[in-house]
Amino acid sequence: MTLAKALNLSLRTALEDDRDVLVMGEDVGRLGGVFRVTDGLQKDFGEDRVMDSPLAESGIVGTAIGLALGGYRPVVEIQFDGFVFPAYDQIVTQLAKLHARSGGTLRMPVVIRIPYGGGIGAVEHHSESPEALFAHVAGLKVVSPSNPSDAYWMLRQAVRSDDPVIFFEPKRRYWDTGAVDPDATPPPLHRAQIVRAGTDLTLVAYGPSVKLCVEAAEAAAADGHSLEVVDLRSVSPVDFDTVQTSVEKTHRLVVVHEAPVFFGAGAEIAARITTRCFYTLEAPVLRVGGHHAPYPPARLERHYLPDLDRVLATVDHSLAY
Numbered sequence: 001m002t003l004a005k006a007l008n009l010s011l012r013t014a015l016e017d018d019r020d021v022l023v024m025g026e027d028v029g030r031l032g033g034v035f036r037v038t039d040g041l042q043k044d045f046g047e048d049r050v051m052d053s054p055l056a057e058s059g060i061v062g063t064a065i066g067l068a069l070g071g072y073r074p075v076v077e078i079q080f081d082g083f084v085f086p087a088y089d090q091i092v093t094q095l096a097k098l099h100a101r102s103g104g105t106l107r108m109p110v111v112i113r114i115p116y117g118g119g120i121g122a123v124e125h126h127s128e129s130p131e132a133l134f135a136h137v138a139g140l141k142v143v144s145p146s147n148p149s150d151a152y153w154m155l156r157q158a159v160r161s162d163d164p165v166i167f168f169e170p171k172r173r174y175w176d177t178g179a180v181d182p183d184a185t186p187p188p189l190h191r192a193q194i195v196r197a198g199t200d201l202t203l204v205a206y207g208p209s210v211k212l213c214v215e216a217a218e219a220a221a222a223d224g225h226s227l228e229v230v231d232l233r234s235v236s237p238v239d240f241d242t243v244q245t246s247v248e249k250t251h252r253l254v255v256v257h258e259a260p261v262f263f264g265a266g267a268e269i270a271a272r273i274t275t276r277c278f279y280t281l282e283a284p285v286l287r288v289g290g291h292h293a294p295y296p297p298a299r300l301e302r303h304y305l306p307d308l309d310r311v312l313a314t315v316d317h318s319l320a321y
Contacts, residue, residue: 004174006148010155025077057087081116082125096139107162119172121298129259135236142236144168144207148178153186170208192239198228201252206232251282262292283321
């Protein structure tokens with residue numbers, strides 16, 4: 001099934017399993033969401049559990065916080081990445097801090113789903129990658145699936161979490177297909193996964209960039225280079241142990257993400273792995289990502305987003321040390 005269908009199935013299962021789970025957001029009910037991730041849920045579970053909200057992101061998140069205090073497990077949909085900023089104050093000032101502020105008494109089981117990233121030719125405010133902004137905030141968990149199976153299981157795990165989870169959905173991958181086994185035993189929500197084994201260099205990515213890195217590894221193999229691809233899955237917390245183990249095998253690391261390289265998630269990974277693997281690395285940790293500039297108009301986004309040529313050029317740069 002597609003990644004979007006996997007998310008729909010995950011929400012449906014969560015609604016069936018727990019009457020305290022609620023879905024809310026702009027057009028999530030009758031329309032089924034702009035990407036149809038919530039298609040059919042209001043029809044089957046009613047307007048009291050799948051709720052269309054006003055166009056007011058701060059109000060949506062504030063309402064979800066109140067519902068969580070009342071014992072519910074709200075799942076909020078923000079229509080597009082750039083629309084989350086009006087709710088940033090609610091997320092950072094209230095949602096992330098209530099657990100600590102109450103000395104652990106108050107739980108905040110809120111999931112905020114955000115379609116993010118570029119690659120679909122959208123207009124301004126529809127293609128941003130703000131994951132580093134939220135990963136910097138203590139008290140928030142930040143995750144992003146890269147395939148339908150992870151989309152299903154990671155959303156189920158996020159809904160069950162008593163901590164607030166920012167769930168970034170790679171919108172360019174909504175229509176990618178893959179197998180989903182609802183009876184499988186999934187890995188822990190915040191554990192990274194090796195999706196392709198290799199020996200010469202490690203590529204680390206998450207969300208929309210994982211598929212690009214697998215394509216880069218396949219292209220590099222034709223030139224005789226064996227690249228290992230690690231799907232980080234969780235941006236906060238980060239499974240540094242899995243990355244370290246991979247780098248201790250390959251001795252080289254390139255981090256790839258769509259967000260700007262400047263102060264991005266890749267900077268933290270580069271710093272941590274350099275500290276952990278200083279005597280193992282045979283080249284500096286390199287990064288490939290977006291530019292430190294406002295996201296461009298759709299016709300120019302191919303110049304902004306990491307592509308196969310930029311990833312392979314950076315791989316060659318690392319291997320040349």
